Amino acid sequence: MKATLYTVIALIAFAANSLFGRMALAAGYIDAWSFTIIRLVSAAVCLAIIMTVYTYRLRRQALNLGSTSYEAILNDKGSWLSSASLVIYALCFSIAYVELDTGTGALILFSAVQLTMIGWGIYKKEQLSALQWAAFIIAVVGFIYLMLPSAAVPSLLAATLMAISGVAWGIYSIRGKSCVSPLRATGFNFIRSLVAVPILLLIGMVYLDNIGLENIDLGNITIKGILLACASGAIASGMGYSIWYMAMPLLKNTQAAVVQLCVPVLAAILGVVFLSEQLTMQFVVASAVILGAVLVFILNKKTVKV
Template sequence: MGVYSYNLRRKDLTFNNPQNKAILKDKGSWLSSLSLVVYALCFSIAYVELDTGTGALILFSAVQLTMIGWGIYKKEQLSALQWLAFIVAVAGFVYLMLPSAAVPSVLAATLMAISGVAWGIYSIRGKTCVSPLRATGFNFIRSLVAIPLLLIIGMVYLKNMPLATISIEGILLACASGAIASGMGYSVWYMAMPLLKSTQAAVVQLCVPVLAAILGVVFLSEQLTLPFILASAVILGAVLVFILNKKTLQTVS
């Protein structure tokens, strides 16, 4: 019996297993990689001129419009309660971000909006993901194609900045932040995307600023204010109502 079970396990691990074949074929896509590059590049450039609140408002507004728009296009049905929960969550998010917002420049605002659309597309592409880690890895590898071009542009743009100011420590920290921290985060997001409707995934992302602010309070000793507590409670509560109302999320054939 033990030998039989062992042979069955070996058989499941062979490349002939359909599930294993599907995993091995999941190598991301050029569209996902392009979306990732556009998101990161526009995000980085735009935030040089944007305040935190302004950038977050523009970014998440673009993400919401992209993903919910796609969900509506795919005929995902939302109930009146879910629409109300979504509006309340957005209102709470605006209330949380508005105090640090300022009137942005047209170029910076446009770049941040493009970044939000690109992230929305990258998220939507994750719905067909079979192996999140492999897909993320291959998407990152494809994105390396853009490095030579970006390096040239960066050298021209930063021509007055001496190369001596670039440290090995800075390069290593940038690699760790991008390849390790972001890579792990994107893999987890791609694990969640197939389990969510586009509209669900869009609304869930409104929790990100709240979680970031909470971590700032815990690890950076940032001040915990009453407006933050109220806004966080409104956002998280509205998102919970939206997710628990499962009745809506049926796709019309």
């Protein structure tokens, strides 16, 4: 039950991230580079505050109970590899998102995520039953059916960046299986990411035009863009990724990969609700296929580890 609850909340947070990004970047309220920087900083600040209160209460409990059982939690401070994966994912996603159609970006991103996480699961000897393989294939077909009409031939740079983003997110998710304290691990991962902020600012303000992208223009950053970036960072990323790290130890790598195919469906639903986007029969059919296949995959209990 916990795995289901955590996973659903995390997937909604991922979809909200897509919504915030679409609202901010597609409308031109902020550039992708600045969006990423503000997203990282706001997530780090939010999690640092929450983590400080959480750690204080944890230490009080340990002191009152005279217990050392909290040491493992207090010693969980994430890792530089996880933080680097987080920065690479966020930055590449934001840049590529501007250059790619929604369908094209989603196809490339989630293909890379699936290959990374399922490939790692197979490497770790996670076996899938025939029914699970069938459910996975059906879910992928439904996903392609949903996204393909809006897909277009991408530029090589944008496609490569989105693929790198997907691989980085797959690595970040896999790393979550070993965390003891999801909140502290996520918090420290975002705090470490702040090391990259001065570098990103320097590149964004001076060197972007050398690779065919526009430099950061502070005059074109709007209050709405900043607020959307903060919402993406503090709420959808900071809290959402913490909850995802709570779910990861309870899921197989293959399960965690497959359930993420629901994210485009949830994002599209949020788009209908909050952006008045059109609901089509194709979306209804594709959503039913994806969600049904994912449900069959998750409910099948024959996955074993040898």
